[in-house]
Amino acid sequence: MTTQPSKISNDALQLYQEVLLKHHKTPTGFEVEINNTHSADGVNAACGDEIVVYAQVEAGTITALGFSGDSCAICRASASIMCSYLTNVEVDQVEAIIEHTISIINSTHTDELICAEVLQPLLAVGKFPVRRQCAILPWRTFVKAVLES
Template sequence: MSQAEQDLYQEVVLEHKRAPRNYGHLAHPTHQAEGTNPSCGDRIAVELALEHGTVRDIAFTGQGCAICMASTSMMTEAVKGREVAAAQALQQHFRAVLTGEEAPEAAPLGKLVSLAGVRQYPSRIKCALLGWHALMHAIAAPQGAAPATTPPEVQP
């Protein structure tokens, strides 16, 4: 990756940290879950409005480091309006890139590829995956259930 690409990707991450997309609450979520990374204190809550197998709307709240907030913000943009199966597949590709199981250039990540550099910092992988774990728990939660909480230790 060239220095120009690295600079561009860093700017994308910083922009999502400064102005996270889809931050706040949904008026009528159908699914929700929370995630916590006890090693650093990051906390994310994801709310979904699922309709006929599609993520009709998504929002998140919480606080965390720049990587956590940017990753969650970018995730909401990437899955909003997509079928649940497509969101799940995207999560699998994203996780595989961060854990070194898939090459960033081979994964269909779009702007999410800007977070591929996180894989060089194993302790930050949990930060980048926290919102995604909450998303997957929300999708798996029964409709109208109380917010699910991710396991105490979020595994990369």
């Protein structure tokens, strides 16, 4: 017996939006080779996400960013978004950007939020509390790599 896919629910499509899936399937920064000056490991022990985030910082600016590891679609997409968003950002500005991004991921009142277009796919994650940690992991790992090193 072969099971054909049935209609995928709207709730599933709300979380796994087209743009987010695009980041998951063709991620920016995944396993890219750069001359990294900083790196750190991040683990989400509850579900098994494992990620390595690495960055090249030159004269106070993040000039390149990449990640590797075995992680879920939400984590991969979030890491891909992070790689797009933080490249060419000054390190001094990063902490505030990351705190803002994490607050977006944690928010359930997404209608009231104003955020950069590149972050829009992360807005849906807040409505799925058990997935927030997946989306946050790359950003926290970046903090560990660059700001806490």
